Amino acid sequence: MxxxxxxLSELKRIVGTEGILTSQTDLASYSYDGSCSWQSIPDAVVFxxxxxxxxxxxxxxxxxxxxxxxxxxxxxxxxxxxxxxxGIVLCTTRxxxxxxxxxxxxxxxxxAGVVLHDLNMELAKHRLFFPPDPQSFLAATIGGCVSEGAGxxxxxxxxxxxxxxxxxxxxxxxxxxxDLGGNTMKNVTGYDLPQLICxxxxxxxxxxxxxxxxxxxxxxxxxxxxxxxxxxDAGRAVHLIRSSGVIPAKIELVDNWLIQRINEFGLVEIxxxxxxxxxxxxxxxxxxxxxxxxxxxxxxxxxGSEHIRPxxxxxxxxxxxxxxxxxxxxxYGAAPTALGEDVVVPTDQIPTFIEKIKEIRKRHDLTIVIIxxxxxxxxxxxxxxxxxxxxxYSRAQKAVQEIFQTAIDLGGAISGEHGIGLEKKQFLSRxxxxxxxxxxxxxxxxxxxxxxxxxGKIWE
Amino acid sequence: MAGLIxxxxxxxxxxxxxxxxxxxxxxDHIESHVARGRNILVQHPDKNxxxxxxxxxxxxxxxxxxxxxxxxxxxxxxxxxxxxxxxRDLVGIKGQTLMKRLIFRVIVxxxxxxxxxxxxxxxxxxxxxRKDAAARHFPDFVSGILHGMKAPRFRVPFLSRRVxxxxxxxAGVPVKGKVAxxxxxxxxxxxxxxxxxxxxxxxxxxxxxxFPKQQTCCGLPACASGDFETAKEMAVxxxxxxxxxxxxxxxxxxxxxxxxxxxxxxxGKPISEEAASLGSRVKxxxxxxxxHLTSKDEVAEKIKVTYHDPCHLKWKQGVSAEPREILRExxxxxxxxxxxxxxxxxxxxxxxxxxPDESRAIQSKKIESVIKTGADVVVTSCPGCMIQxxxxxxxxxxxxxxxxxxxxxxxxxxxxxxxxxx
Numbered sequence: 001m002x003x004x005x006x007x008l009s010e011l012k013r014i015v016g017t018e019g020i021l022t023s024q025t026d027l028a029s030y031s032y033d034g035s036c037s038w039q040s041i042p043d044a045v046v047f048x049x050x051x052x053x054x055x056x057x058x059x060x061x062x063x064x065x066x067x068x069x070x071x072x073x074x075x076x077x078x079x080x081x082x083x084x085x086x087g088i089v090l091c092t093t094r095x096x097x098x099x100x101x102x103x104x105x106x107x108x109x110x111x112a113g114v115v116l117h118d119l120n121m122e123l124a125k126h127r128l129f130f131p132p133d134p135q136s137f138l139a140a141t142i143g144g145c146v147s148e149g150a151g152x153x154x155x156x157x158x159x160x161x162x163x164x165x166x167x168x169x170x171x172x173x174x175x176x177x178x179d180l181g182g183n184t185m186k187n188v189t190g191y192d193l194p195q196l197i198c199x200x201x202x203x204x205x206x207x208x209x210x211x212x213x214x215x216x217x218x219x220x221x222x223x224x225x226x227x228x229x230x231x232x233d234a235g236r237a238v239h240l241i242r243s244s245g246v247i248p249a250k251i252e253l254v255d256n257w258l259i260q261r262i263n264e265f266g267l268v269e270i271x272x273x274x275x276x277x278x279x280x281x282x283x284x285x286x287x288x289x290x291x292x293x294x295x296x297x298x299x300x301x302x303x304g305s306e307h308i309r310p311x312x313x314x315x316x317x318x319x320x321x322x323x324x325x326x327x328x329x330x331x332y333g334a335a336p337t338a339l340g341e342d343v344v345v346p347t348d349q350i351p352t353f354i355e356k357i358k359e360i361r362k363r364h365d366l367t368i369v370i371i372x373x374x375x376x377x378x379x380x381x382x383x384x385x386x387x388x389x390x391x392x393y394s395r396a397q398k399a400v401q402e403i404f405q406t407a408i409d410l411g412g413a414i415s416g417e418h419g420i421g422l423e424k425k426q427f428l429s430r431x432x433x434x435x436x437x438x439x440x441x442x443x444x445x446x447x448x449x450x451x452x453x454x455x456g457k458i459w460e
Numbered sequence: 461m462a463g464l465i466x467x468x469x470x471x472x473x474x475x476x477x478x479x480x481x482x483x484x485x486x487x488d489h490i491e492s493h494v495a496r497g498r499n500i501l502v503q504h505p506d507k508n509x510x511x512x513x514x515x516x517x518x519x520x521x522x523x524x525x526x527x528x529x530x531x532x533x534x535x536x537x538x539x540x541x542x543x544x545x546x547x548r549d550l551v552g553i554k555g556q557t558l559m560k561r562l563i564f565r566v567i568v569x570x571x572x573x574x575x576x577x578x579x580x581x582x583x584x585x586x587x588x589x590r591k592d593a594a595a596r597h598f599p600d601f602v603s604g605i606l607h608g609m610k611a612p613r614f615r616v617p618f619l620s621r622r623v624x625x626x627x628x629x630x631a632g633v634p635v636k637g638k639v640a641x642x643x644x645x646x647x648x649x650x651x652x653x654x655x656x657x658x659x660x661x662x663x664x665x666x667x668x669x670x671f672p673k674q675q676t677c678c679g680l681p682a683c684a685s686g687d688f689e690t691a692k693e694m695a696v697x698x699x700x701x702x703x704x705x706x707x708x709x710x711x712x713x714x715x716x717x718x719x720x721x722x723x724x725x726x727x728g729k730p731i732s733e734e735a736a737s738l739g740s741r742v743k744x745x746x747x748x749x750x751x752h753l754t755s756k757d758e759v760a761e762k763i764k765v766t767y768h769d770p771c772h773l774k775w776k777q778g779v780s781a782e783p784r785e786i787l788r789e790x791x792x793x794x795x796x797x798x799x800x801x802x803x804x805x806x807x808x809x810x811x812x813x814x815x816p817d818e819s820r821a822i823q824s825k826k827i828e829s830v831i832k833t834g835a836d837v838v839v840t841s842c843p844g845c846m847i848q849x850x851x852x853x854x855x856x857x858x859x860x861x862x863x864x865x866x867x868x869x870x871x872x873x874x875x876x877x878x879x880x881x882x
Contacts, residue, residue, distance in 0.1 A: 021490070023515040028504050029491035034474045039505075047489065074491065075476040093489035113489075117480060138480035138532065329534030332473040 002086045003043040007064050011046055011088070014056045019094075021045040030089045033076040034136070036337055036387060038422055042069065042083040047094045051169055051177050051208035054090065058206060059175035061088060061452055069454050070202035072113060072141030077340065078415070079422030080148060080201050084456040090206060092143050098122055099209065106214045107166060107183055112143025112207045129217040131158035134417060135328065143207045148419040149199030153250040153281075156375030158215075160417065162198045167211040170197060173448045183211050196443070201419050202454040204447040218283035221249065222293055223317035226300040227274035227307040231255075234276045235351035237303035238374050241280075242347070244299060246292045250281040251375030252324055255354075258369055261330045268323045271307050276354075278374060279324055324371075331369050335384035337393070339400055345412035347377040356406045357381050364399045378416035405430065420458045428459050465724045467541035472499035478529035478539065483804045483822050484522060492519035495529040495539035502546045511553065520546050522815065524808030524822075525684060526771035527717075541724075544683060551686035564682040564690045568645070571676045575618060578649050582614035612650040612847045619643055619652040620673045627659050627669040636666035639748070640705035642698065644715035645677050646843035654843065654864040658711040658745055661869050665752035669709075672701040678715040679725075684809055688725075695722045699735045708738065711745040711866055713770035713842035714809070717777050744773060746783040746841055746865050764794045765868065766835040768826070768849065769802040770842035783841055783865055790868065798838075799829045807848035827852035830860060837861045839868055 003011075012020055021027070022044050031039040043066075048054045061068045067087030074081050083089050092113040099109040103126055110119060116137040120130055133152035134140055140150070146168070151160025167181030181187060181194040197204055228234040238251055254262070254277050259270045270277055280296055282289045293310060300308050311317035332338050345353045354370060361368040372379030381403055385396035404414045404427050414424050414431045428437060437459055447453070478495035479485050485494035492501060498519060501510065510516045525540045533539065567574050620643075629635055639662060647655030662669045675698055679691035699722055702708050710716035723736030765787055774780045780802065787795045806812065806822030830838050830849070838849055838860055849862045 023513055024506070025501065025510050025513050025516040025519055026490070026492055028501060028506065028510060029497045029519075032474065032500060034476060073476050073479055091489070115480070136475065136477075139476040139478075325534070329473075329536060332475075333471065333535050336470060338473070 002066055003088070004064070007060060007066065008044060010060055011044060011057065014060070015046055015048055015053055019047045019049065019053075021047075030071065030074070030091070031082065033071075033074045033079060033081045035077050035079045035082075035421070035423060036339065038079050038082050038084070040082050040084045041086065042089040043086050045089045045091055047091050049094055051171060054171045054206050054208055055175045055177050057088065057090060058171050058173060062174045062450060065450055065452060067452050067455050068206070070143070070147065070206055072144030072147075073115065073136075073139040075136035075140045076144060076148060076419065076421065077136075077342075078148070078419040078424065080419055080454070080457065081144070082422060084422065087452070092141060092207075095143075095208070096141075101126060101128070102183075103128065105183065106216075107211055108214055109183075109209060109211045110142050111209050112141060112146075114142045116140050116142060116145060123214065124217060127217045128214045130164065130212060130214055132161045132164060135325075142210055142212075146198050146207055146210055147200065147202050149417070151378075151417040153252055153373050155373060155378065155417075156251055157247045157249045157283075162195060164213045165194050165198050165210065166213055168194050168197065169208045169210075171206040171208055173205065173450065173453055177208070178205075181211065185213070199419070201421060201457055203444060203457055204453065206453075218249075220286045220289055221281055221283040221317075222289045223311040223320050224280045224282070224293060224296055224300075225268070225270075225277055225309045225311075225320055226280075226297075226305040227259075227271050227277045227309075228303070228305050229273055229275055230304065231276045231354045232351040233304040234278050234374065235348075235354075237278060237300045237305065238350065239348065240299040240303055241296055242375070244295055246282075246295050248280045248292075248296065248375060249283045250279070251373065252279045253277070253350075253370070253372050253374035253379070254279070254324060254327055255370040257367065258327045258330065258371060261334075262323045262327065265323065265326055265330075267319045267326070274307065279320055281321075327369075327371050331371075331382045331384070335367070336386040336388065337384075337396075339383040339385060339396055341381050341383070341400060341403055342378070342416050342418040343381070343403060343407040343412060343414060344376070344378045344416035345407055345410045347375070349410040349412065350374060350377055350379070353379065353406065353410055353412070356410075357403060360399050360402045360406070363402075364395045366396060366399055368399065368403075373416075376416075377412065401427070422457060425458055425460050465541050465721065466535075466537040467545055468537065469499040469503050469542045471535050471537045472496060472539075473535050474500065475534060477532045477534060481528040481532045483524060483526065483528070483806070484818060487818055487821055490522075493522040495523075495533075495543075498523070498543050498546065499537075499539055502542060511550070517550060517554075520550060521811075522818075524771070524804055524806070524811050526804045526808065527775035528771060528802075528804070531775045544686075547684070547686035548688045549686075556685070556687055560685050560687065564685065564687050568677045568681065569690055569694060571648075571674070574645075575620075575649075578614050578618070579616060582616045612646075612850075614649055615652040617652070619648045619655040620671070622652055622656050623659050623671055625671055625673060627663040627671065629663050629666050629668065633664065633666050635668060636752075637707075638668045638670060638705060639707040639709050640670045640672065640702050642675060642678070642702065642708055642710045642715060642719060642742075643671070644710070644712040644843070646712060646847070651843045651846060651864070654846070654867055655711065657864070657866040657870045658709065661745075661749060661866050662709060665749065670705065675701055678712075678718040680714055680718040681809060683718075683725075692725055692729075695725050695735065696729075696731055698722075699726070699731055699738050702738055702741075703734055706741060707748060708742045709745055709748050710742055711841065711864060712844070713744065713773035713777070714844055716742055716744050717772040720777065744777060744779050744782075744841060746773075746786060747779055749865075749869060750782040750786055762792050762794065763836045764796055764834060765837045765839055766796050766798045766830060766833045767801060768798070768805065768830070768838055768840040768845055770840055770845045771802075771804050773841050774802050779841075783839070786865065786869065787839060793868070796833045796835055798833045798835075800825070801829075803829070805845045805848040805852075807844050809844065812848065823848060823852045827856050827858070831856065831858055835860060837863050837868070839863050839865055841865050 071081035095111040134150040679694035683691035
């Protein structure tokens with residue numbers, strides 16, 4: 001037990017009895033996130049309703065050396081919100097107010113617990129749009145997305161979370177509440193602390209609210225699917241399109257294993273011989289889309305695609321995206337455990353990377369499904385395995401390590417949008433120089449001298 | 461879908477999408493109150509210890525069984541089936557309370573005994589809806605037990621005494637075929653008017669309607685309390701009674717979704733094939749009657765109507781278009797869609813009684829969006845939802861009436877009958 005009875009009653013005083021969970025059942029329910037391999041039970045789950053309450057909790061934790069692990073919806077897939085040292089799970093889901101939508105300045109101020117999807121539903125009423133779209137958007141909170149530096153398919157045109165952060169209110173380890181950044185498009189006042197905190201996985205401070213940049217909602221969108229007999233042709237198509245000046249909102253890639261499943265699913269028909277498909281989304285005005293669609297189709301043909309299918313209407317487009325999304329569930333439904341990875345390579349290396357993954361797949365006699373965001377080089381090779389089958393699982397883990405190493409060798413990164421957390425900390429030393437990791441440690445020391453904030457994450 | 465229910469909790473990939481759908485999680489944000497939380501709890505390595513906690517049992521019952529989480533689940537698993545299995549296992553370990561044993565094994569299972577009891581209670585002033593019965597102390601007492609919820613009153617005579625075993629098409633209407641009707645307990649005892657209208661609407665559409673009077677509860681309440689054995693006995697009886705009819709029409713979303721699961725319930729039993737067959741022959745009233753409306757159908761007075769999607773119709777049976785098509789096509793009806801039409805009414809069977817605060821919070825949102833439409837009538841396809849909507853509208857002092865779809869289909873050329881009083 002990391003928390004004394006006194007500290008526990010103090011926590012109850014701060015957030016009220018409704019704001020704290022301590023039964024074994026409830027604690028077990030906060031021992032995991034969306035990842036596969038870890039569970040660790042906290043000593044208390046605390047739901048603050050304001051920055052002031054977070055501050056009081058932090059002061060108490062600081063004085064008593066109690067670990068504090070921040071948590072939003074717990075949809076993280078790298079182990080970020082798992083309280084490996086016990087202590088307090090500080091869950092922001094009840095801080096879910098949209099504080100201000102500024103239609104003139106194109107900004108929004110939200111509490112950390114606002115769900116991304118809820119935010120976009122509200123923004124749509126004002127014809128506004130917040131593009132970064134991690135695929136957990138139905139449940140993921142803004143605080144969690146900022147902490148993990150999340151992104152999604154829209155990254156190719158619109159970037160990821162860090163490109164939209166203007167300012168934030170944070171609570172430091174010893175309880176000080178600070179407003180960082182501002183509400184302007186440009187800002188070079190000192191070190192960019194909000195950018196440092198974005199992607200710090202809850203190891204530097206607690207985020208109470210965030211100010212984000214918005215854009216007007218595009219008037220129209222259009223979807224095109226192109227099938228390729230060679231993955232390298234798909235890679236060439238992506239390169240040709242990007243060189244042409246057309247920037248699709250999304251370019252998603254699906255491999256042959258999933259194409260076959262999609263065909264079984266019956267929603268969309270794809271030539272069974274296709275090694276890969278690309279799904280493009282174009283957005284803008286009706287005129288610009290028509291012109292860009294023509295370019296995309298011409299260049300896909302030039303790259304060797306013989307099967308190009310523009311969506312006939314909104315319903316047809318929705319079917320294509322449903323098929324793409326169904327891929328995700330198909331992968332998870334196809335094996336007891338799926339290790340869904342998150343690696344990035346420079347975009348010109350995508351075809352080489354896919355060839356290498358196929359070699360790894362063959363070498364270890366495994367099913368590895370590849371889906372990903374072809375436009376930005378972020379791929380999600382998913383290894384199908386069973387964590388209760390030791391022999392198989394160890395082969396799967398070896399394959400994952402080789403995938404990481406291949407990505408690094410090709411000049412890529414071991415995480416594009418999921419974070420390091422617990423999952424990849426053993427690989428950090430391969431991806432960063434020792435002095436750079438040392439710098440991380442020193443920064444951590446300045447923010448969190450007692451090491452109470454999300455201990456056990458990012459590095460070993 | 462019978463037999464294809466995926467109830468293996470290890471298939472839960474913990475993505476958390478269920479959080480976006482769950483009416484309860486949206487209220488309290490407590491992980492053990494959402495599908496993912498329960499899916500993980502029931503396979504937790506320390507489960508035997510957790511079982512000892514009262515709060516573990518509470519988590520299993522902190523679920524409306526609405527099934528909305530299943531509609532968004534990328535792994536396609538039925539989290540309500542997993543929750544029900546866990547309730548069954550818990551009853552296996554801890555045993556069933558005497559009260560629940562009495563309710564399900566003695567009363568609900570034996571429709572005749574239930575009817576006798578209900579008639580006895582209905583004779584007490586205030587418990588039935590006869591106008592001459594003064595409502596005073598007893599209803600207040602019951603209302604107290606139900607935490608202020610306006611208790612539905614028994615409607616005597618009950619449905620099975622109002623209709624014959626066979627209802628035939630009116631003279632001159634050509635006979636199209638035979639159908640059977642499964643009514644369910646709420647139509648039988650509380651909303652007999654609406655139940656009768658289901659039968660007469662079918663008869664007027666040209667069907668010879670069989671109403672087997674030996675039918676019993678669909679079994680959902682017993683199953684939801686973890687008493688699968690009693691629920692299965694009920695299922696066997698209903699399967700036997702309803703065998704041989706091409707269409708079995710159900711006006712209650714919950715009963716309909718339950719009948720469709722009989723194949724899964726009775727898997728491995730001699731009657732399983734017949735049970736699965738019944739599942740495929742069951743049709744919601746709206747789906748069946750949709751094809752039998754004529755363009756001349758109209759309501760007597762011009763009215764503004766909105767529609768509430770019962771969870772067990774939309775999420776469990778995938779039916780949401782047909783009731784709206786019917787309403788839009790009826791002459792004289794101005795149809796208006798409410799915001800969040802498919803948000804739960806908050807009843808969830810006994811959930812409303814066990815968790816009145818949460819139930820009422822969900823109900824309030826629903827009632828507010830009903831009122832915002834400015835409709836005269838809110839139509840739905842489930843007697844459970846009807847009772848909850850009536851209670852909520854009364855609480856808000858709203859004059860909006862609640863009707864079953866069969867009620868409004870029946871208003872063709874007739875004056876609308878308000879059934880607000882219950």
